[in-house]
Amino acid sequence: MAHRWTNDLTHDDVTPKSAYLNRRQVMAGMAGLGLAALAPKARAAADLTPTDFDVITQYNNFYEFGTGKDDPAKHAHRLTTKPWSIKIDGMVDRPGDYALEDILSQMTIEERIYRFRCVEAWSMVVPWNGFELKDLLDLAGVQSSAKYVAFETLYRPKEMIGQNSPFLDWPYVEGLRLDEANHPLTLMATGIYGKDMPKQNGAPIRLVVPWKYGFKSIKSIVRITLTDKEPPTSWNKSIPGEYGFYSNVNPEVDHPRWSQASERPIGGGFFAKRIPTLMFNGYEQEVASLYEGMDLRKNY
Numbered sequence: 001m002a003h004r005w006t007n008d009l010t011h012d013d014v015t016p017k018s019a020y021l022n023r024r025q026v027m028a029g030m031a032g033l034g035l036a037a038l039a040p041k042a043r044a045a046a047d048l049t050p051t052d053f054d055v056i057t058q059y060n061n062f063y064e065f066g067t068g069k070d071d072p073a074k075h076a077h078r079l080t081t082k083p084w085s086i087k088i089d090g091m092v093d094r095p096g097d098y099a100l101e102d103i104l105s106q107m108t109i110e111e112r113i114y115r116f117r118c119v120e121a122w123s124m125v126v127p128w129n130g131f132e133l134k135d136l137l138d139l140a141g142v143q144s145s146a147k148y149v150a151f152e153t154l155y156r157p158k159e160m161i162g163q164n165s166p167f168l169d170w171p172y173v174e175g176l177r178l179d180e181a182n183h184p185l186t187l188m189a190t191g192i193y194g195k196d197m198p199k200q201n202g203a204p205i206r207l208v209v210p211w212k213y214g215f216k217s218i219k220s221i222v223r224i225t226l227t228d229k230e231p232p233t234s235w236n237k238s239i240p241g242e243y244g245f246y247s248n249v250n251p252e253v254d255h256p257r258w259s260q261a262s263e264r265p266i267g268g269g270f271f272a273k274r275i276p277t278l279m280f281n282g283y284e285q286e287v288a289s290l291y292e293g294m295d296l297r298k299n300y
């Protein structure tokens, strides 16, 4: 709701809405709030300035290495990532263990600069390198009966020392509906800033789904299963009342314990201004049609 964004407003922040909202949002905002002249802090071009590499690699969530934001950077060096393969199974024509180097030899790596929004209400902008998940699914040949994609992280407690504690039910698992998985924004990321994926960020290969809360973007993937049932997901199993399967970024649906209307950009210092959270994290035009007819409040 726009009125919650106005806390941080100063004169300098008043910007033409068309610079950062699409026409439908502008019309809805004007009709609902009569705030045509006032706008939340601008989120136009500057909005996609990548966060510093050091910040992206030192402030992490990767519970396999501990629950502190600095634990992954401290402990992930233990992870060995060679050799690496991904088991692709379930409803596919060509199930098997796919060696990462064989996968990569068939993919075109591109750069994608995406907003990244954690459910804890912090955010970054990350210049990922990777390929579209759809291209990998096409390698395996998805059968017409498949409706969902399940993902699994490596389980190796000798290296992933956080797995010796029951923070979560290991291995970490996640899932997408097949049409979400096939969406061109959905990335299998293999690097950041043109460098191989740092271990704390999910080496050697992780998912990135930019319109969903960060926990959907599962790291260090070793298995992908095509299925016709909605797969279990780690945070939903752990706290079902707080984390749903869809978990699309939505500033109008608060977390049970905090507001999701705004977010704290990491890297700007502790006193950096919060910025308004955008519907679908700013990817509404690209993905809203996936959810037509669904109640976005209920499908949190």
Ligand SMILES: Nc1nc2c(c(=O)[nH]1)N[C@H]1C(S)=C(S)[C@@H](COP(=O)(O)O)O[C@H]1N2
Binding pocket: 056, 059, 060, 061, 062, 063, 064, 117, 118, 119, 153, 172, 200, 201, 202, 213, 214, 215, 216, 217, 218, 219, 220
């Ligand atoms: N396997 C695994 N994947 C994970 C997590 C995790 O703890 N384990 N944390 C998730 C959460 S909550 C977030 S916000 C992002 C953080 O990614 P980053 O550290 O690269 O910013 O990874 C997600 N993927």
Ligand SMILES: [Mo]
Binding pocket: 061, 118, 119, 120, 213, 214, 215
């Ligand atoms: Mo997160």
